[in-house]
Amino acid sequence: MNHTIIPYENLKTLNKPFEDELKQKFSDFLDKGWYILGEEVSLFEKEFGDFHNEKYVVGVANGLDALILSLKCCNFKTGDEVIVPSNTYIATILAILHCGLTPVFVEPDIATYNINPEEIKKALTKRTVAIMLVHLYGQCCDMDAITSIAKENNLKLIEDCAQAHGATFKGQIAGTFGDFSAFSFYPTKNLGALGDAGAIICKSEDDYNTLRQLRNYGSEKKYHNGIVGYNSRLDEIQAAFLRIKLPHLREINAHKKKLASIYHSGLSNDFIKPVINSDFKNVYHIFNIRHQERDRLKDYLLANHIGTEIHYPISPHRQKALKAMNHLNYPISSEIHRTTLSLPCSFAHQTDDIHRVVDVLNKFK
């Protein structure tokens, strides 16, 4: 019996290859003595923009704020409706609620776990002002269908890209479809900082200028406050760390894809695996499987020293925080949350780890 522990994630191992550069960067940072909105933030915004071939990037404090500030920038009216997938991480929904808007939940496609465009059409009303979509687990939504629905109905399109750094749909990279795209660099994301961090990509210079003010007390010039802003600046040291890791994002994604392909080819058909479609380049932020006896399977893996996670154990509409929605029924979301299990698939894992997980899984009875 092999007792090596395979954790779901290990941030220390994940950042080990960058250790020397990170330490050097911190030392330079201390020497320089400039902590807030300096050169590192500007350069990261430029480089993250180049990665997407986009001009307007605004670094912010975290992924939730990236979503909130994008919505704030649209100047919607209280009670306006925003379409959002019913199975997303709760942050997407919280952003809508914090802006005084009404989230309208739309069920995902059970095969892709992403928002179902046919269901979006049914959810449209006179009050619909935006679609806030989520490229969940690292796979893009069906962007042909969704961009045409947004265009035909004159809706703002906001992409939650927190799980999809570098994912593509028909060759186009996530974060370049919408009016706004929100990124999180939470440490476990495909591009992860060493703390909280986020960014917004937007399409117009006006929105870019508004977002830069919104993140910094509404000020264009020091102590001149044109709008009611926030404090949601991307931390200078996190921007500096992100600049070290950004050039490795493709390598990180390729590594995760290699691990995912071991699962795809090795796992028996007892497990429902993510769909593969050549139009979609999945970056496997999360590699999930589904199984009717998910909880027993999770315990079995743990007994074999393999860590897993559940994304997510409770549907947003069943959370105590969303009391007003607790009576609603989203059977596809509920089915995903009942059966999904996320397997180790990190830059910190080696191919041997994944072969071992596959062997253990295939012996599950």
Ligand SMILES: *Cc1c(COP(=O)(O)O)cnc(C)c1O
């Ligand atoms: C991580 C995540 C967020 C929130 O990002 P933070 O940086 O933690 O605020 C939002 N949406 C999705 C889908 C996420 O996975």
